[in-house]
Amino acid sequence: MKKQFAVIGLGRFGGSICESLSKQGMEVLAIDTNEDKVNRFANVATHAVVADSTDENTLKSLGIRNFDHVIVAIGDNIQSSILTTLMLVEQGVKHITVKAQNDYHEKVLNKIGAHKVVHPERDMGVRIAHNIVSKNVLDYLELSDEYSIVELMAGTTVNGKTLIDLDIRAKYGCNIMAIKRGETIDVSPSADVSLLKGDILIVIGADSDINRMEHALFDDED
Ligand code: ATP
Numbered sequence: 001m002k003k004q005f006a007v008i009g010l011g012r013f014g015g016s017i018c019e020s021l022s023k024q025g026m027e028v029l030a031i032d033t034n035e036d037k038v039n040r041f042a043n044v045a046t047h048a049v050v051a052d053s054t055d056e057n058t059l060k061s062l063g064i065r066n067f068d069h070v071i072v073a074i075g076d077n078i079q080s081s082i083l084t085t086l087m088l089v090e091q092g093v094k095h096i097t098v099k100a101q102n103d104y105h106e107k108v109l110n111k112i113g114a115h116k117v118v119h120p121e122r123d124m125g126v127r128i129a130h131n132i133v134s135k136n137v138l139d140y141l142e143l144s145d146e147y148s149i150v151e152l153m154a155g156t157t158v159n160g161k162t163l164i165d166l167d168i169r170a171k172y173g174c175n176i177m178a179i180k181r182g183e184t185i186d187v188s189p190s191a192d193v194s195l196l197k198g199d200i201l202i203v204i205g206a207d208s209d210i211n212r213m214e215h216a217l218f219d220d221e222d
Pocket residue numbers: 008009010011012013014031032033034037051052053054073074075076077080
């Protein structure tokens with residue numbers, strides 16, 4: 001059976017989630033208090049309704065507890081976001097993802113039982129900053145305060161070298177999870193694979209180790 005999602009709040013963030021889930025063939029209920037926004041998503045989502053998610057009876061009548069995953073994408077109105085999340089938790093929704101507006105908002109959401117709190121502006125800022133500092137860092141995903149996954153573009157320093165030559169695990173404490181070359185992805189590459197300029201390496205490790213490796217091996221200017 002198809003997974004059923006509900007997206008509450010159809011701003012840029014909620015709207016984009018709604019579109020992407022629908023494109024992936026999921027069943028999506030789009031909810032917003034703003035009729036124009038709901039009309040805009042009528043042909044995108046499976047169902048789109050004008051409703052106020054802070055109204056407990058409305059949530060019940062929508063059968064919100066039966067959805068596999070509910071995304072709360074109300075940003076500016078922190079009070080509504082918190083109240084909605086609280087009611088979703090009380091109604092026993094299995095997976096609740098909420099967009100936080102700031103660190104205090106995030107703290108409260110975690111306390112009241114949101115299963116996942118996302119901070120898209122902050123996270124995207126961090127990712128873009130990493131990419132600005134080093135053009136070989138294509139993407140960056142923070143796993144915790146200490147650990148990350150990064151996508152690094154192979155340049156001339158590593159061109160033609162094998163993972164054994166570079167001795168990445170021993171020297172830098174990082175692990176290469178996969179190498180993307182054009183359309184092919186080599187997951188858990190063997191140590192004797194030779195890197196080519198333009199390969200994309202997906203690396204996991206402690207931030208300090210990734211930084212050292214980045215500067216030593218991926219800082220090419222060309
Ligand atoms: P974004 O930064 O994602 O573009 P935004 O600034 O467009 O968001 P927000 O104020 O963060 O808008 O709210 C997102 C959407 O949530 C808006 O379309 C708003 O109408 C809707 N919304 C706000 N409160 C509720 C509520 N209680 N129930 C349902 N929808 C709501």
